[in-house]
Amino acid sequence: MTYLAKPKLLRADAPKNTLGYTRRDYEGAISTLCAGCGHDSISAAVVQACFDLDIEPHKVAKLSGIGCSSKTPDYFLGASHGFNTTHGRMPSVLTGAALANRDLTYLGVSGDGDSASIGIGQFAHAMRRGVNMTYIVENNGVYGLTKGQFSATADKGSKSKRGVVNNDTPIDLVALALQLGASYVARSFSGDKEQLIPLIKGALRHRGPAFIDVISPCVTFNNHAGSTKSYDYVREHNDAVNRLDVILPRDQINTSYPPGSLRRIVQHDGSILHLRKLDTDYDPSDRVGAMNHLQERHALGEIVTGLLYVDSSAEDLHRHLNTVEKPLNLLGDAYLCPGSKALEALNASLR
């Protein structure tokens, strides 16, 4: 790993998005993770997705917990809002932030330890409440910061670097998210940005809880033979159901597909999800079908990836709670604190 900051020199023809930013403007500090960490590829994918979507960096809030994965928000979107919460508590802090200011795009970054162990309750409730967020789990199956102990997502029978076999049943966060009511559920692989970037773009433009489980090999502790989360293993067992293209309302659609090979989904904000089918029978609008497919393929040792489920008409927490449109910081003191008379009236109405 390097201690030097990336040089600022750019080639003269570096592309700019409609806001006039280059891709480099969406980067953060230099990563301090191990060289070759899958997490850095996910950071690069987030940078690319935000650049492509012309997202204003100051309109993004990135929140994370504790762990290698939760360090990464420092390495992308250096000009965005950030909050490093306590271990496993990202979902509740994010929920609070989202309720206070719905104008920001919320990106929660977590790991398998942070979300599947200490924070599993938080994860579950954020999904079921329908918080409008993109929830990325950088899933490497081990605790990298503490020398590579198995995490709760490690597959039964997989081997640690020292040859110890894992006997515990893994938690499949994708299956949980489907069951708990996430309205956009995907799985991808840090080594396949062509798949991952559109999935992040689709999630950022989705209304409601969008969950992406990204398998992200730990080069230091979980990239050996016997691991089921190594670069080689994931490449060999990757079973993608579809390929996604996210098309913004401003984009022209020039490509054509043979009939039956494409599924077109319009999200609430007008963005279009073009799903090129790899598995012709797979239906990403069928939640129960998705759960079944996942279990069947898992039993065969395959890792199902792609956009697994999407409900484009989903509602979110704001709608459920009927919250005010304006962010609280724009409402003004008088509106936020209407005075003791109003309180008395409210109390009286509840007696």
Place this chain on the structure above:
Amino acid sequence: MLLAQHTVTGDSAHVKPTNIGAHDYFHKVVDCQWACPAHTPVPEYIRLIAAGRYSEAYLINWRSNVFPGILGRVCDRPCEPACRRGRVDQEPVAICRLKRVCADLKDDIQDRLPRAPENKNGKRIACVGAGPASLTVARDLAVLGYQVTVFDNGAAPGGMMRSQIPKFRLPDNVIDEECGYITNLGVETRYNQWVDSLRKLVDGEWDAVFVGTGAPRGRDADIPGRKEAAAHIQIGIEWLANVAFGHTTKIAKRVIVLGGGNTAMDCCRSARRLGGEDVKVVVRSGFEEMKASPWEKEEAIHEGIPILNMLVPKEFAHDNGRLTGVLFEKVRAEYDAKGRRSLIPTGEPDLLMECDEVLVAIGQENAFPWIEKDIGLQFDKWDMPVLDPVTLQSTLPKVFFGGDAALGPKNIITAAAQGHQAAISIDLFCRGKTLLERPPPMVNLVSQKMGIHEWSYDNQVSEEERKKVPVKALEKTLKDIKLELELGFDPYMACAEAERCLNCDIETVFTVKTCIECDACVDICPTECITFTSNGEEDDLRGRLKAPAKNRDQALYVSDVLKTGRIMVKDENICLHCGMCAERCPTGAWDMQKFFLQCAEAGTEVRKT
């Protein structure tokens, strides 16, 4: 230019893996060294300057280009337009002026120079002319034990470097020092001696003759009024020589310089210093197409000299043998389908510019009045000697050419490069070997890795702007034609400028079998020059890269097939050589390795294969 080799497998065209073992591949990545006619290892000496090791930096230069102090002031610097920094930043590294730094700040290096052996090898070589080409031949051969004799009609060595370049750009003491390093090698010099017959040399005691007589004749402007006003019209290079040797010390107040090359720039700036108050340069072509280097034009403008373009001289206006002005026709440039330019009169009335004196600097020609036509040395239809472009041997086997006399007027660095080649040829010739079996360059490629994120070169990329060389005040320098204008960089400026060098000779070397395709290098690369993708035809591949590779002059570094069936493609065009890919690589598949190439010199043995 062939950038990547193609092969056809099955039904689709694929780019073959790059052969990094062919030393031209990495040499080309070092843009400055590749562009230098003498292939000076530029980044290597720039790093030594940054480290304050000026003498070592000087010696690297001295070996390759013989005249570092001179070239550090007046080189045509083909390296700078080629410099990679110019493609990712506003301006290239000030390579030329850094070269001057090592000449200015070095210690006494006399003891570190090679010496001629006591026992000579018995071969005698005559060099005609004491300019850069001849002196290079003399140096390269003297250290091998040849007895070299240099003839020149001047009183001191240096040739056009002494006679044509104004002293305010290149002081005599620099020429004396660097020519002295060569004459000190036991080279016999016969100054003030005009060689009037090649036959005498060929028939004489010489084993080989080298002709380095330059391009001594200035082209004249053959237009009406030339004869009548002859007393006030001078040929630029002859006038410059007269100024250089102190025969000419003043000039009229109103001067027109005809021509747009570097000689014209030297003429106008010299005229300014000898009393010319209203000095103009008038050029046929447009400003951009002028042959003068951009920085020389800038310096002329800095000294208050206007450059007027698109004006063709038509007539010298005169009155009783006194020049009164020059009549110009206004033209515009038109280009045909092949891009050839023709100058078309605009139809506007001709322009009469008044003046008292004209300097004609519209080109130089070769002249060999002393070479007999019947001695078996063939000349082509332009009256240039017929030469083998590689060996520089003429049709008379023992006669070799170099510098402006060989393939037409170029510059000092080309003369030095040709001098090296001629010396190799003469050595092979004298030893009875085949001239076309040239000795290969010395090439070395060594990893620079010192630790996980430590390299034996400074890989932090400086974001400083190009430093301007400080100059003396114009009021002073315009009064004294011998006062050197530029002060040169001080050590601090030199270090800051040297740090701008991107170390292009520290090459990125990729090993297929250790790569795990984790994308770390792709993610970290500041200029996005690395892509992992499927193979294809070169045009298609260039368009599919993460940053499309539009500069076809720059190669693609293509790996063999990886585990996933993809290949690694790196666009060499915009790589900053920062080493981040190698630092981020978990398996060491990327490594930063220093490529050092030293051109062969006379006496290097041809390797047996």
